[in-house]
Amino acid sequence: MTSTFASTNASPLTNRAMNLAYWLTQNARRLPQLPALIWGDEVWNWQEFDARVSALSAALAKRGVVKGSTLLVHSKNSNEMFESMFAAFRLGAIWVPTNFRSVPDDLVYMASVASSKVFLCQTDFADYADSVCAADPQTDVLWLRGSAPVPAGDRPTVADLIAQNLGVQFPNTAVQTDSPCWFLFTSGTTGKPKAAVLTHGQLACVITNHLADLLPGTTSDDGSLVVAPLSHGAGVHQLNMVVRGAKTVLMPSEKFTAEEAFALIERYRLSNMFTVPTILKMLVEDPSVDRYDHSSLRQVIYAGAPMYEADQKYALAKLGPVLVQYYGLGEVTGNITVLPAYDHVGADGQVERPGTCGFERTGMQVSIQDDEGRELAYGETGEVCVIGPAVFAGYYNNPEANAKSFRNGWFRTGDIGHMDAQGYLYLTGRASDMYISGGSNIYPREIEEKILLHGDVTEVAVLGIPDAQWGEVGVAVCVLKPGAQLDAAALQDWLSSKVPRYKMPKHIFFWDELPKSGYGKVPKRMVKDELAKRGVAVTLAELQPAAV
Structure with a gap:
C-alpha cells in the first residue's frame, strides 16, 4: 500500500524502523520460559507465543498477505486475536481490528474502507462473516476460536493453520518509520468510522511514552489484567507488557465480574490494569474488593470518560494511591496528558486537582486555539490542539477528514478546554455533539x-x-x-x-x-x-x- 496519507522528511538512510514484532523476538530469546499470555487455564510462555506468531505469519503469507496488506479481525479478546496483531506486524501488514460490539453493516463498511481480502472472524460471529462475504465474495475467511463451534464448510481455523506451520522461523519484515501497522477505526469527531493510521515508528514512540509517563519501573516480573477490548486502547496498553516481557492476563469470558478480576489480580500478583471510570467504579464498589489481596497493584490507569470526584476519592480509599489518568484519542493513541498518582491526592487526603486531566505527556505539546488557529492565553477556552511524535499519520484514504483535522501542523482534537498557568489541562466540552x-x-x-x-x-x-x-x-x-x-x-x-x-x-x-x-x-x-x-x-x- 502506498503511504499517500502522510509524508516524511526523513532521509532514506535513516527511515528504517524496528518492526514492532521484534519485541517478541527479544522476549523469546531472553525470557523464553516466562509467561507471556494467560487465558483461563491456558498459559503460553514467550518462546511458545513467538513460535505461534511465526506459524500464523507463515500461514497468512501463503494466503497472499504481504507487506502493506490489511488483515481484518473481528473477535472478542482471545489468545488468537492477540497473536493476529503480531502476525500482521511481523508480515509488515496492517492489523485492522474492529469493535466486536459493532453491527454487521458497520463491519462491512470498515472492510470496504480497509480493502481487506483476508478476514479473521471469531466463530461467535458467523453471521458477520456472511455479511462481509456477501459484499465481497472473494474474502478469505479464517475462523478464530470462540465459544461457538466452527461453522460447517471448508474455511480453515487459525488453530489448524498454526499447528500446520509450527517450527517455521518467519522473519520480521523490514519496515520504515512511517510504515502503517494498525488501522484504528474511530469516528474522530463526526460521521462514519474512519481508519486512523498508526505506524511502526509512531507506536514505538507511544509505547516508550506510556512506559515513562504511565508505567514507570515496569519489568518482566509485572503483569496486567485486560478488562477492555484489545481492538482499541487495551491493545495499545498490552504492548507495554510485551516490551517489558511482562505477562498479560485475559478475563476468562467477555462477561466482566469484579470477583473474577480481583481473584486474578491476587493469583498472579498483577501490577497494573487499563480501564475506564465505569469499570473502575464497579470494581471498587463490589464487596469482593475487601476479600482479595490487591496490594500488588501499582498503577490503575483510567481514561476515556469523566470521573466524579466522589468516585475518585472512594477508589483511592479502596485501592490506595495507584490511580493514573490520561487524556488522549485514538488518533494521538492516548498520548496527550497525564495525571499521575502523586497528583491525585493532596497532603490533606483530598482530590488534589479536581477537574483536570493532567499535564502534557513527554514529547507532546498542547495548544488551546481559537477558530482561526491563534493560540489563546492561559485560562482562555478554545479547541485543544496537539503536536508531537505520537500523533497519527492521518486518516486512510480520506483527504477531506485530514484537511479538517489538521491546521498549521496541529492536530485538532475537537475537544474544548483551557490550560491553567501551571500547564494543567481542563476539558469543558466538545466541539462536536459526541458524548462518551x-x-x-x-x-x-x-x-x-x-x-x-x-x-x-x-x-x-x-x-x-x-x-x-x-x-x-x-x-x-x-x-x-x-x-x-x-x-x-x-x-x-x-x-x-x-x-x-x-x-x-x-x-x-x-x-x-x-x-x-x-x-x-x-x-x-x-x-x-x-x-x-x-x-x-x-x-x-x-x-x-x-x-x-
Missing part, C-alpha cells in the same frame, strides 16, 4: 440516521446527558409522523438489530415538535434546555464531573 458513555464515543448523527429509517419517525435529536454510573447516557427525542403510534419500548426493540447495545439511547421521548433556531436548525443546546424544563435529568445535571 461507559468509555465509548457515541456519535448522535449515526444513531439519528438509524432512527429515521423507522417509517413512523419524522424528526429526531440524540444527545448525551450526565449519568452517575456511565458518565453520560443517550437520550433520543422523536417527532412522529401524523397519525403514527409508537412507544419507547417498541422503538428500542426495532432499533436493537441496527444499533449496538452500548450505543442504544437509554431514554426515548416523543414530542410534538423539536425546538428550532431562527435558521430552522435543531441546536442540541436548545433540546437540552427543553429537557430540563420538562424535568428530565435535572438531578443528573447537578452531578459535576471531577475529571475528564
